[in-house]
Amino acid sequence: MNIRNNLLVSFRHLKADKTNSIINIAGLTLGLAIVTVVLVFVLNELGYNQFVPERNRIYRLLNYNAADNNTWANTPFIAGETIADQFPEVEQFVHQYNIYDIEIKKNSEFIAEPNMICTESNFFSMFGIHVLHGSLSDFDQAQKEVLLSKSLAKKYFGKQNPVGKIMTLRSHGKEFPMEVAAVYADIPENSTIKASLITNVDFGMQHLRNSLISMGDNSDNKHFRESWEDGQFFTNYFLLKKGASVSAIEKKMKKLSVEHSTDNNKLSFSLQPLTKIYFGSQKIVDNNSGDLGNFPMLLILIFVGILILIIAYINYLNLAFAQAFAQTKSWAVRKVCGASGKNLLSQMVLESVLLSVLALPFAMELAHISLPWLSQFLGKSYPLAFSQKFLIITGILLLITVATGALAGMLVSLRLSTFKLVETLKGKNVSGTPKVGWRKGMVIFQITVFIVLFAVMLLVQKQVHYAFHKDLGFKKAGLLRVDLGDHNYQLFKQEIKDNPNILDVSGALWLPPTTNAMYVSLPRVDNPSEKVKVRGLMADYHFAQTMGMHVLLGSDFDETRNSSGVLINQSAIKALGLKDIIGEKTAFGTVVGVVNDFNMYSLHQSITPMIIVLNPAMCREVAIRISTNNIPGTIGFLKKEWKASGGTTAFNFRFTDDALQDIYESDIRFSKIIGLMAVIAIFIASLGLFGLSLFLSRQRIKEIGIRKVNGAKVSEVMTLLNMDFIKWVGIAFVIATPMAWFAMNKWLENFAYKTSLSWWIFALAGILALGIALLTVSWQSWRAATRNPVEALRYE
DSSP, X not given: OHHHHHXXXXXXXXXXXXXXXXXXXXXXXXXXHHXXXXXXHHHHHHTTTTTOTTGGGEEEEEEEETTTTEEESOBOHHHHHHHHHHOTTEEEEEEEEEEOSOEEEETTEEEEOOOEEEEOTHHHHHHTOOEEEEOOTTTTTOSSEEEEEHXXXXXXXXXXXXXXXXXXXXETTEEEEEEEEXXXXXXXXXXXXXXXXXXXXXXXXXXXXXXSSOOXXXXXXXXXXXXXXXXXXXEEEEEEOTTOOHHHHXXXXXXXXXXXXXXXXXXXXXXXXXXXXXXXXXXXXXXXXXXXXXXXXXXXXXXHHHHHHHHHHHHHHHHHHHHHHHTHHHHXXXXXXXXXXXHHHHHHHHHHHHHHHHHHHHHHHHHHHHHHHHHHHHTSOOOOOSSHHHHHHHHHHHHHHHHHHHHHHHHHHHXXXXXXXXXXXTTTTOSOOTTOHHHHHHHHHHHHHHHHHHHHHHHHXXXXXXXXXXXXXXXXXXXXXXXXXXXXXXXXXHHHTTSTTEEEEEEESSOSSOSOOEEEEEXXXXXXXXXXXXXEEEEOTTHHHHHTOOEEEEOOOOTTTOSSOEEEEHHHHHHTTOSXXXXXEETTEEEEEEEOOOOSSOTXXXXXXXXXXXXXXXXXXXXXXXXXXXXXXXXXXXHHHHHHTOOSOOOOEEEHHHHHHHHTHHHHHHHHHHHHHHHHHHHHHHHHHHHHHXXXXXXXXXXXXXXXXXXXXXXXXXXXXXXXXXXXHHHXXXXXXXXXXXXXXXXXXXXXXXXXXXXXXXXXXXXXXXHHHHHHHHHHHHHHHHSOHHHHHTTO
16 A cells, blocks of 8 residues: 555656656666667677587687787697697587688679688587588588578578579689588677688688689698698687696697797697687787677776766756755655654655656667667667567666666655754755755766766877878878779779879789788898898889888889889888898898888887888789879779779779778777767756756745845846856866876877877867856756746745
8 A cells, every 4th residue: 555655646746846857757768778778789799609509618729929929810720630639628629711702693793791711510510500401411521512691591592492502602703603502590790700601621722722822832732731830821619528627738739839830930829718709809810700899998888888877867866856855844744644764765765766667668769769870889780679688688777777766765765864853844954955065076977977078089089080180101192992803903004004194003912001911020131040020011013102102212113123022111121130221132032122111000000110022913902093183083984994804893992091991990989989978978967957957946036036136137146046057067177187188098008109188178078068067057047037036025
């Protein structure tokens, strides 16, 4: 009966003060919606590779190469079989080779499918992937069989069963008719293994031979399978027996590494748990996965989500206290009439929990609607669909809602219990007490969070702007790149270079800026026994000229001067131990020129020694410098000549700024996430400030009436009402500035080249916080200041 009465009273209170109730529900809805989105993202991020039944027993083999000081995920092919044979702790193993340039023919069109792996049939049992149709009986020995995921089978065959049908694959311009042997269940999106189609290891060996520069007479499958030095292109996974000691296995692996190391190929094996690949592979080379977790970013997202939830409940507490103070006489009367403290506490808690629960369905629906859009900010598509995760998320949200609602109700009840009955019934202690410390602290906290978030967002955007406008060591204007694909590079180059709008043409394996990297270990020229680590690049004639680099010594690659040789950057002079420089011989050829240091990679990395080898046959991207006078006309000409030069690869071109956009995508996304969080935080805070200003103006209505009767102007009354908020913003600014400065400095440590911390970032964040706060409260202050004083004083 008490619960029923308490519910009736709670609904009556909510209905009596609709404005505050709506503000509370809106604020809690936004706060809980953000928490819902964060929960969806966090649970999926932490759930990487959790679909694998034996995930805690699966490990990836890593190799640390002392020559280049890198840890590699690709290890010798033969290491898998050798370790499985010699180590009784290993229950099962598989190889994995990734292919990113495969295309599948559909009708007359070839469609790129980047997620292809080459492996053995026991891959499916080891990782718990179910085969839905077909058989794997002869997959390991079959010459032309392919396996498709359920989604890919539907994409190319619709509702038909594709098993036994022929589909055409293409790589490096060669076509391969393949029979579909089986269809398997889709691998979850939150997996470090991406495989929409699978072929066996022999197909991977064939692709490998076509991809390498030159392996001489030894470039056959047997060499790749048996070489400890030239076979490091596959990833080895091991399923260990239950109870196996990983540390003991790694000790034996160290001995195996030493046995098969040479002067030119130092091996040092270790094991990486499957469960730690996603968040633990940032410094691993050839990770064989486009997915890499950013744990600090995840922690930031969780922290900001919690902050926004706290802001929402601070609003609720502020307004709940205000509403409770307005009901103190009612509370006192109920107590005089026999209501126990326990009953009054349950009433407050129930009312608070009810308000939170009312906001929850709205929050979940808002999160569901906004997730597709928010996925662009987060860089991942995680729907809020009905599943086991959905039930977990719902349970966590209910727990958060009830717990925080109950806590807020208890705090309000405890505050009211401090009032004396007699004084309350006489009308004392019922004011809003605007100078109470907790209220100031709560408002200051809200504004502090906004200032910090907004300042960090400005800094990230400033750094991204710096990256786009910094001198990278080459000219960006008018420079575009084209993925060569299966086109004839020399023919295309010949056809376009005579056009007056085409200023220069060259090519390279990769064009700067890029995320691709070639690691080269070279002997110093002045001391051949000492090896140094440099970055490598294969390029065509006129590379430096086309890229707009400065040739400081010697000359660019030129058909009339050289048919071989290397260019080096300034940093490579000292690293390679060069003295005369031009004409000195390196392991890759004679030095013909020195170019200025340039940023081959993002500004996260410092410029390293680089050697550029003349090798037109290895060009995979075409660099074209065009006149900026008639860009659309020039692009049209290039498209026409591209089509005429043969090949089926589409004309995909990008300007340098487009490449920079891709490289700094995660930083841009981080800026957007923080900015969005800042907007939501200030919106929720503004709702609370509006509700609080409404309550305070009601509490001071008689004071305002008296001041106006005594001649106070509207501006003076507004200043009086707004002064507290201005002070709170000022205090929040003082607190937020060092916090934001510290956070910005920590983030900038990720960059080798960084922008400066400008004073205007903090000033703008503070001014914006002040402006929003004043806009929020000034409307209510103006209404209170312009009210007819007679209305407030007629009953005095």
